[in-house]
Amino acid sequence: MTEKKKKTTIILFSGDYDKAMAAYIIANGAAAYDHEVTIFHTFWGLNALRKDQPLELKKGFLEKMFAKMMPRGADKMGLSNMNFAGMGPKMIKHVMKKHNAMTLPQLIDMAQEQDVKLIACTMTMDLLGLQQKELLDEIEYAGVAAYLADAEEGNVNLFI
Amino acid sequence: MTEKKKKTTIILFSGDYDKAMAAYIIANGAAAYDHEVTIFHTFWGLNALRKDQPLELKKGFLEKMFAKMMPRGADKMGLSNMNFAGMGPKMIKHVMKKHNAMTLPQLIDMAQEQDVKLIACTMTMDLLGLQQKELLDEIEYAGVAAYLADAEEGNVNLFI
Amino acid sequence: MTEKKKKTTIILFSGDYDKAMAAYIIANGAAAYDHEVTIFHTFWGLNALRKDQPLELKKGFLEKMFAKMMPRGADKMGLSNMNFAGMGPKMIKHVMKKHNAMTLPQLIDMAQEQDVKLIACTMTMDLLGLQQKELLDEIEYAGVAAYLADAEEGNVNLFI
Numbered sequence: 023m024t025e026k027k028k029k030t031t032i033i034l035f036s037g038d039y040d041k042a043m044a045a046y047i048i049a050n051g052a053a054a055y056d057h058e059v060t061i062f063h064t065f066w067g068l069n070a071l072r073k074d075q076p077l078e079l080k081k082g083f084l085e086k087m088f089a090k091m092m093p094r095g096a097d098k099m100g101l102s103n104m105n106f107a108g109m110g111p112k113m114i115k116h117v118m119k120k121h122n123a124m125t126l127p128q129l130i131d132m133a134q135e136q137d138v139k140l141i142a143c144t145m146t147m148d149l150l151g152l153q154q155k156e157l158l159d160e161i162e163y164a165g166v167a168a169y170l171a172d173a174e175e176g177n178v179n180l181f182i
Numbered sequence: 183m184t185e186k187k188k189k190t191t192i193i194l195f196s197g198d199y200d201k202a203m204a205a206y207i208i209a210n211g212a213a214a215y216d217h218e219v220t221i222f223h224t225f226w227g228l229n230a231l232r233k234d235q236p237l238e239l240k241k242g243f244l245e246k247m248f249a250k251m252m253p254r255g256a257d258k259m260g261l262s263n264m265n266f267a268g269m270g271p272k273m274i275k276h277v278m279k280k281h282n283a284m285t286l287p288q289l290i291d292m293a294q295e296q297d298v299k300l301i302a303c304t305m306t307m308d309l310l311g312l313q314q315k316e317l318l319d320e321i322e323y324a325g326v327a328a329y330l331a332d333a334e335e336g337n338v339n340l341f342i
Numbered sequence: 343m344t345e346k347k348k349k350t351t352i353i354l355f356s357g358d359y360d361k362a363m364a365a366y367i368i369a370n371g372a373a374a375y376d377h378e379v380t381i382f383h384t385f386w387g388l389n390a391l392r393k394d395q396p397l398e399l400k401k402g403f404l405e406k407m408f409a410k411m412m413p414r415g416a417d418k419m420g421l422s423n424m425n426f427a428g429m430g431p432k433m434i435k436h437v438m439k440k441h442n443a444m445t446l447p448q449l450i451d452m453a454q455e456q457d458v459k460l461i462a463c464t465m466t467m468d469l470l471g472l473q474q475k476e477l478l479d480e481i482e483y484a485g486v487a488a489y490l491a492d493a494e495e496g497n498v499n500l501f502i
Contacts, residue, residue: 028334033500035364037423040225044195044341047305051326057334065360066423084437103197103226117244117309145367149437166371174348174377174497177334180193180341181364181500188494200385204355204501207465211486217494263357263386277404277469337494340353340501 030057031176033169037066037093038102039111039126045182046129052178053136061133062169064143067182068150070096070130071142071157085151092150096126134160141168190217191336193329197226197253198262199271199286205342206289212338213296221293222329224303227342228310230256230290231302231317245311252310256286294320301328350377351496353489357386357413358422359431359446365502366449372498373456381453382489384463387502388470390416390450391462391477405471412470416446454480461488 030052034045045061053059063071074095081089093099101110118125124132133140140161147153147163154163173179190212194205205221213219223231234255241249253259261270278285284292293300300321307313307323314323333339350372354365365381373379383391394415401409413419421430438445444452453460460481467473467483474483493499 030330030334033364035361035502041195044193044225047326048193048330051330055327055330055334057330065364084433084440087433088437113244113247114309117248117311120244121309123305123309145443149434149441149443151437166367167375170350170368170371170375170377170498174350174375176498178330178336178339179498179500180339181502182195182341190490190494201355204353204385207486208490211490215487215490215494217490273404273407274469277408277471280404281469283465283469338490338496338499340499342355342501 028055028057029172029176030059030178031169031173032059032061032179033181034061034063034067034070035065036102036182037069037099039096039099040101040103040114041182042067042070042096042099043126043129045180046126046133048180049138050129050132050136053133053138057177059133060139060141060172062141062143062164062172064146066092068142068146068152068157069093069099070126071140071161072152073156073158074098077156079153079156081151088150089152089156096130099126130158188215188217189332189336190219190338191329191333192219192221193341194221194223194227194230195225196262196342197229197259199256199259200261200263200274201342202227202230202256202259203286203289205340206286206293208340209298210289210292210296213293213298217337220299220301220332222301222303222324222332224306226252228302228306228312228317229253229259230286231300231321232312233316233318234258237316239313239316241311248310249312249316256290259286290318348375348377349492349496350379350498351489351493352379352381352499353501354381354383354387354390355385356422356502357389357419359416359419360421360423360434361502362387362390362416362419363446363449365500366446366453368500369458370449370452370456373453373458377497380459380461380492382461382463382484382492384466386412388462388466388472388477389413389419390446391460391481392472393476393478394418397476399473399476401471408470409472416450419446450478
């Protein structure tokens with residue numbers, strides 16, 4: 023095949039469980055339709071890539087506070103809506119289980135299996151004091167220039 | 183005319199009155215400029231398509247709770263900002279009336295008159311237990327594959 | 343040079359400091375890569391363009407209330423996440439200073455120097471009772487039609 027692949031490029035800025043789900047559902051769909059897919063995780067969207075175990079790392083005071091205050095991994099993220107002191111996410115996870123829908127961690131696994139390129143924004147990592155060993159394995163690290171290089175050729179570009 | 187029409191495809195994820203207004207203003211503008219326009223309503227964005235009367239429907243417990251907790255139709259949605267226990271939407275609606283601006287329900291009517299394709303995401307309907315008779319008439323039902331087919335040809339693709 | 347420039351067109355709807363930062367970082371990046379860049383400020387995104395001094399202006403009651411309730415300029419905006427009664431923005435500004443990252447007002451200055459086209463949405467200004475003298479100098483004023491004209495030729499279109 024010589025035809026150029028279509029491209030889908032998503033910026034995941036949000037740290038909300040439901041928005042991250044939407045991003046990964048679109049990404050997995052596009053990968054299944056043979057698009058080249060990139061998710062560029064920036065700001066709170068980086069939380070989706072965090073490992074769920076706390077690590078003993080040398081960090082400054084503010085970086086420790088950020089690390090503590092931000093949800094550690096996809097499974098800990100809250101909803102953008104109807105959060106109700108955490109009841110919302112439990113309800114959503116309950117109905118998802120009932121309907122055999124994929125959870126966010128499963129959607130992320132699937133994206134990695136489908137070769138969706140997962141990028142962590144290095145500028146935000148720096149700012150929030152996040153280190154590579156705190157994030158999932160086999161992701162890439164880049165800045166806004168890499169995002170733009172992908173997006174300017176993109177057929178579907180979204181900011182979520 | 184043989185030239186291909188331009189395409190605008192909007193995912194309405196948000197259940198906020200102001201964001202839905204923005205989506206429908208862009209959609210109506212694009213339709214007026216002769217674009218083919220699709221709004222794909224997913225997650226909380228489905229609330230914009232709900233009828234405002236409650237229906238007696240057979241539902242499980244969680245589905246009933248979702249139905250109760252989520253706003254029933256465009257007119258009941260809150261603001262993304264300055265909600266202040268509901269005072270914000272009242273103020274906004276007040277200034278909109280004063281300026282003869284179109285309300286969200288009017289913008290949705292106009293979109294339907296201009297043949298904007300309104301799609302409800304079947305996966306979310308399933309998850310939240312929403313049934314077709316709870317949503318506006320003359321809308322379409324589809325999943326992420328249909329969205330991608332539209333969006334990959336799109337000139338303007340937005341996630342709202 | 344005869345080749346057509348690539349285009350990046352961003353709608354800044356959000357009034358959150360972090361989201362506005364993301365918008366301006368992408369815009370400045372794209373301008374550095376020689377894109378033609380437009381940021382169309384609508385709804386709460388207009389707050390990023392407000393001057394920080396209050397002006398004595400003739401306004402109706404609701405317009406005065408909006409003017410008071412909405413943050414006056416980029417430096418006063420809150421975070422989309424972890425706002426914690428204002429502690430979040432202080433922490434973010436603190437780490438930004440520590441890392442020599444550019445603040446939002448600096449990013450806006452840079453965008454103006456790089457000829458990023460900053461547009462204020464006239465429909466929202468009308469609705470919220472904002473007047474041109476309340477906004478930064480050297481910005482443009484337009485409506486949804488102008489946005490669409492830019493966006494339909496855009497390579498990267500985002501709604502933030």
